[in-house]
Amino acid sequence: MVKAEAVHKSFGRLEVLRGIDLEVYPKEVMCIIGPSGSGKSTFLRCINHLEKIDAGRLSVDGELVGYRERGNQLYELPDREICRKRSEIGMVFQRFNLFPHMTALENIAEAPIQVKKMSRSTAEAQARSLLERVGLADKVKAYPNQLSGGQQQRVAIARALAMEPKLMLFDEPTSALDPELVGEVLDVMRALANDLGMTMVVVTHEMGFAREVGDSLVFMDGGVVVEAGKPREVLANPQHERTRQFLSKVL
Amino acid sequence: MPVGPPLPGSPAGLRPEAIKAIPVRHPWRWVSTVVVVAIVAEVIYIFVTAPGMSWGAVQQYLFGRLILQGIVVTLELTVLAMVIGVVLGVVMAVMRLSPNPVVSWVSWFYIWFFRGTPVLVQIFFWYNLASILPHIALSIPGGHVLFHASTNDLISPFTAAILGLGLNEAAYMAEIVRAGLISVEHGQTEAAQALGMTRLLVMRRIVLPQAMRVIVPPTGNETISMLKTSSLAFVATVPELFTRQEQISNANFDVIELAIVASIWYLAMTSILTVGQYYVERYFARGTQRELPLTPLQRFRRMLFTFHAPPPQAGPVPSLPSQHP
Ligand SMILES: Nc1ncnc2c1ncn2[C@@H]1O[C@H](COP(=O)(O)OP(=O)(O)OP(=O)(O)O)[C@@H](O)[C@H]1O
Ligand SMILES: [Mg+2]
Numbered sequence: 001m002v003k004a005e006a007v008h009k010s011f012g013r014l015e016v017l018r019g020i021d022l023e024v025y026p027k028e029v030m031c032i033i034g035p036s037g038s039g040k041s042t043f044l045r046c047i048n049h050l051e052k053i054d055a056g057r058l059s060v061d062g063e064l065v066g067y068r069e070r071g072n073q074l075y076e077l078p079d080r081e082i083c084r085k086r087s088e089i090g091m092v093f094q095r096f097n098l099f100p101h102m103t104a105l106e107n108i109a110e111a112p113i114q115v116k117k118m119s120r121s122t123a124e125a126q127a128r129s130l131l132e133r134v135g136l137a138d139k140v141k142a143y144p145n146q147l148s149g150g151q152q153q154r155v156a157i158a159r160a161l162a163m164e165p166k167l168m169l170f171d172e173p174t175s176a177l178d179p180e181l182v183g184e185v186l187d188v189m190r191a192l193a194n195d196l197g198m199t200m201v202v203v204t205h206e207m208g209f210a211r212e213v214g215d216s217l218v219f220m221d222g223g224v225v226v227e228a229g230k231p232r233e234v235l236a237n238p239q240h241e242r243t244r245q246f247l248s249k250v251l
Numbered sequence: 252m253p254v255g256p257p258l259p260g261s262p263a264g265l266r267p268e269a270i271k272a273i274p275v276r277h278p279w280r281w282v283s284t285v286v287v288v289a290i291v292a293e294v295i296y297i298f299v300t301a302p303g304m305s306w307g308a309v310q311q312y313l314f315g316r317l318i319l320q321g322i323v324v325t326l327e328l329t330v331l332a333m334v335i336g337v338v339l340g341v342v343m344a345v346m347r348l349s350p351n352p353v354v355s356w357v358s359w360f361y362i363w364f365f366r367g368t369p370v371l372v373q374i375f376f377w378y379n380l381a382s383i384l385p386h387i388a389l390s391i392p393g394g395h396v397l398f399h400a401s402t403n404d405l406i407s408p409f410t411a412a413i414l415g416l417g418l419n420e421a422a423y424m425a426e427i428v429r430a431g432l433i434s435v436e437h438g439q440t441e442a443a444q445a446l447g448m449t450r451l452l453v454m455r456r457i458v459l460p461q462a463m464r465v466i467v468p469p470t471g472n473e474t475i476s477m478l479k480t481s482s483l484a485f486v487a488t489v490p491e492l493f494t495r496q497e498q499i500s501n502a503n504f505d506v507i508e509l510a511i512v513a514s515i516w517y518l519a520m521t522s523i524l525t526v527g528q529y530y531v532e533r534y535f536a537r538g539t540q541r542e543l544p545l546t547p548l549q550r551f552r553r554m555l556f557t558f559h560a561p562p563p564q565a566g567p568v569p570s571l572p573s574q575h576p
Binding site (some may be wrong): 089116 | 438449461537
């Protein structure tokens with residue numbers, strides 16, 4: 001579903017990604033862990049072209065991100081195409097980023113109406129059932145600032161699901177939450193993986209979630225993939241010194 | 252403060268006696284009140300009893316036909332100039348933030364030019380354009396004329412004033428709107444982009460509505476300012492309120508009386524705008540505060556009914572009807 005080959009990305013003179021190689025298979029849940037500043041968020045943002053990569057190849061569902069390849073030549077995609085591809089990838093942010101001027105329902109129905117040109121009534125019906133799925137059927141009319149952090153993040157997940165994405169990216173979805181609210185968000189994500197068979201790439205510090213729900217675990221440091229494998233194996237028996245050091249700090 | 256269950260440690264059901272203390276006295280408040288009242292009374296007295304002052308004339312002109320017609324023209328000028336200013340200002344602000352350098356530069360130049368020259372000069376320019384360009388024509392390169400008209404027919408005095416006021420206002424509004432747009436957190440744009448929204452859609456549905464909270468107060472200010480600046484249409488002989496005041500007082504020398512009449516009307520109109528602004532701000536504040544601020548009327552009512560009663564306890568959060576701007 002996602003294939004990265006030697007992906008490089010720099011901000012000015014700072015090289016943040018220094019050759020990322022990995023592959024995410026359909027229906028796989030991949031968890032990415034690593035110290036702060038290792039480039040995890042940057043890599044996620046490259047997958048839906050919020051950042052442009054400088055070198056290497058990155059493709060989603062067999063199509064290059066941001067480019068079209070004809071012969072040996074790459075052509076940049078026009079904005080419209082980039083938007084269409086982004087609409088097929090859901091993203092959930094650490095800070096929720098709900099639209100504060102819209103109710104929960106409007107947050108979820110907005111993109112289907114405006115981007116997919118769905119009728120308002122269909123989109124709202126769909127939004128209601130999504131809110132029900134994430135356990136917030138009674139919060140239809142609530143504005144984001146009337147919701148707790150955990151509730152906001154669940155609305156944000158529903159908002160991403162409303163576009164019926166084939167891939168979901170999560171960037172530390174529980175890091176901004178109070179400890180007692182983490183569980184409710186992880187439960188929704190677990191249900192996504194188990195019931196819908198959603199392909200997911202999850203940057204997280206929740207090792208319990210990674211072990212239990214993840215199909216693979218990737219440890220990133222300094223802009224490269226240091227170690228990857230089955231979550232249980234990596235967590236129980238890390239092969240690299242840096243992985244061992246990191247795990248000893250977070251576990 | 253709501254009285255909760257007794258804290259552990261304090262005997263159940265026993266509440267300490269309410270505090271009885273002698274309030275601090277503020278003698279200077281009383282002194283300053285007396286001084287202010289005395290000065291105001293004196294000023295009013297001087298005007299009312301001024302020997303050359305004819306209050307009858309003020310009363311007579313206040314609802315005079317010419318004055319009322321002038322007010323209508325002033326309002327037309329204000330509304331049209333602000334509409335041009337806001338619409339063009341939004342366009343210029345969006346252009347200014349465009350990744351396309353040519354587009355951004357055009358906007359920069361527009362703002363530089365129209366903000367850098369006096370609005371009086373701009374009105375004068377449009378008003379006198381016919382003296383150098385008697386005809387305006389639009390033709391395609393092949394030589395076929397699409398459109399042709401005399402400049403004087405095309406730009407009436409009223410149009411000249413609208414162009415001068417509106418184009419100038421757009422330059423100021425562009426900066427106000429730009430400040431609003433950059434006040435919206437970048438995460439909002441990212442979340443919207445991640446949903447597949449195009450740049451224009453993100454701007455229209457996500458960023459602009461949130462920027463309104465920052466844009467509306469200075470825009471209200473600009474509108475009030477425009478109401479008065481529109482009196483510059485005087486140089487293009489547009490018969491608005493100030494022009495009328497001038498014309499009448501030139502004929503009968505009731506200069507101060509007419510100035511008072513005009514001031515009363517300008518004050519009345521700006522007061523109405525101030526109230527309007529309050530409600531517009533309230534609308535765009537939805538979603539930013541848990542409870543909307545009370546309207547003055549609601550506050551007044553609450554003051555009457557809760558006078559001396561304990562302050563109201565936080566009730567359930569009122570949910571707003573869903574609205575689309
Ligand atoms: N837009 C940007 N411009 C310049 N530097 C950036 C930008 N975005 C990220 N960086 C830098 O890139 C590096 C990697 O950032 P990134 O956010 O990918 O790290 P991360 O692994 O997600 O860390 P964290 O766990 O703290 O979220 C950091 O040093 C950061 O300062
Ligand atoms: Mg990060």
